[in-house]
Amino acid sequence: MSATAGQALCAIRFARARAEPAAVVHEESLKYSAAPPIYLLLEPINRLEMKLARHMRIKWAAAAIVPLAVLATGCSTTSGGAQYKASTENVIVMQEQLGEAKVKLLAFTASPGVNDSHWCRANGTISIGSGKTPSQFIHDAMQEELFLARSYSNNSPMAISGRVEALSFSSVAPANWDITLTLSSSSGASYQVQNRHEFDSSWKAADACKNVSDAFAPAVQALLKKAASDARFKTLVK
Incomplete structure (x- = not known):
């Protein structure tokens, strides 16, 4: 993979990221909410991106060593301090x-x-950090708080499972995480909660994306607060 190819791919993706907000400002939800004509305008960009990415993968596989200086020219993964802190x-x-x-x-x-x-x-x-999927992150956060509440036991016959129904974010004002979670009990009880957690954004892409990553843990904390405060939460153990 060459530095020029990496920069070209990022340029193509930047064009797409700039085009999508023109239709709808939720580029990170990975869903097009724009009218069909706007969506069709994005197709050439998507096809060109796929073609260049395929070419880069072939070049990369043929190379024995990829210099770090070259890797630095490509697009990066934004990681933040998304370590969960249990809420009292x-x-x-x-x-x-x-x-x-x-x-x-x-x-x-x-x-x-x-x-x-x-x-x-x-x-x-x-x-989101920790090497976990969002579902695993939410599971571990809830488990930690149940443990601190002295309400958790691996020997309990009552079991709760969770399913993330929706997960999306926006990095532009009003920046937010939207999470929908369904909690189900072995008793047959089940209910769903949805929460939107807003946070600060930035004009700079790097700063805005770091804010997105950093805000995931607080978003999960707010989601679990809403789930536990719901009157239906106690029905999960009956």
Whole structure:
């Protein structure tokens, strides 16, 4: 892969990122909400990007060593400090809702169409950190707070599972994470919560995308607060 090819691919992706907001400012949701004529205008950009990316993969496979200086010219992955910090407020709410009941968590999954990898402007993909998928991140965050609430036990016959129904973000004002989560219990109870968490944006792509990554953990914290505060939360253990 050459530096010129890497720069060309980023330039193409930048053109696409600039074109999409002209139709709708939710480029990261990976869904086109624009009218068909605008969408069709993006097709040549998408085809050119795919052709160049395929060419770069062939060149890359033929190379024995790829210099770091060349890699630096390509698009990057934005990683932030998305380490989860348990919320005292969430823990208290869980204690009040569940009382003496104990629960365990099963795996959290994502509905078909929910992407684990999201593109942010022309800067590259977003990493939430910790090497986890968003579903795993939400699972571990909820498990930590249930544990601190003394409501978690691997031996409990009552199990809760989760499914991420929707996951998207916007890096432009009003910047936000939108997450929809369904919680289901082995008792048969189930309910869904949706939360939008807003955060600061920036005109600079690198700064804006880092804000997106950094805001994921607080977005999950707000989602779990909404889920635990819901009157239906206690029905999961009945």
